[in-house]
Amino acid sequence: MRYRNLAIWKRSRGLSISVYKYSLKIRDFGFKDQLTRSALSVPSNIAEGFEKNYTKEKxxxxxxxxxxxxxxxxxxxxxxxxxxxEKSIGNKWMQEAEELSKMIGKLIQIIKS
Structure with a gap:
């Protein structure tokens, strides 16, 4: 299975892009850097895992x-x-993070079985 075909990769990529665009207005560099790194880590690690050959690595x-x-x-x-x-943006991102986390948990279970 190619990672680019995964809904979870597509959604996490979209979240990361949204965070990067929004973060342009955040002036605190340390906070912005940490926020964008954590968002970028999600689709990046999904992609890296799906390029691995073994279940344990994935x-x-x-x-x-x-x-x-x-x-x-x-x-x-x-x-x-x-x-x-902004609160409305934050709530939207936190909801998406929660849904993505559940999706990853289910995907891990599927891969392990």
Whole structure:
């Protein structure tokens, strides 16, 4: 299965692009850097995992991607609270992160079985 065909890769790629575009207005470099790195890590690790030959490697990179979603959601939550991110955008991103995390969890189960 090619990673580019996966709905989860397409959605996480879209989320990452959205974050990068929005982050242009964030002036705190450290926060912006951390936020964009965690968002970019999700589709990147999905792609890397699906380029691996072994189940254990695939699931390891998917797990890293899932962890990056938790990191991203935490950063978004804090970004909303400190005024770096508009609440409506933050809520949308956190909801997408939660849905993607569930999708990755299911995909890991499928690959392991």
């Amino acid at each position: 699931t390891r990179f998917l797990s890293i991607s899932k962890g990056s979603l938790g990191e991203f959601a935490t950063q978004v939550d804090i970004g909303v609270e400190v005024g770096f991110i």
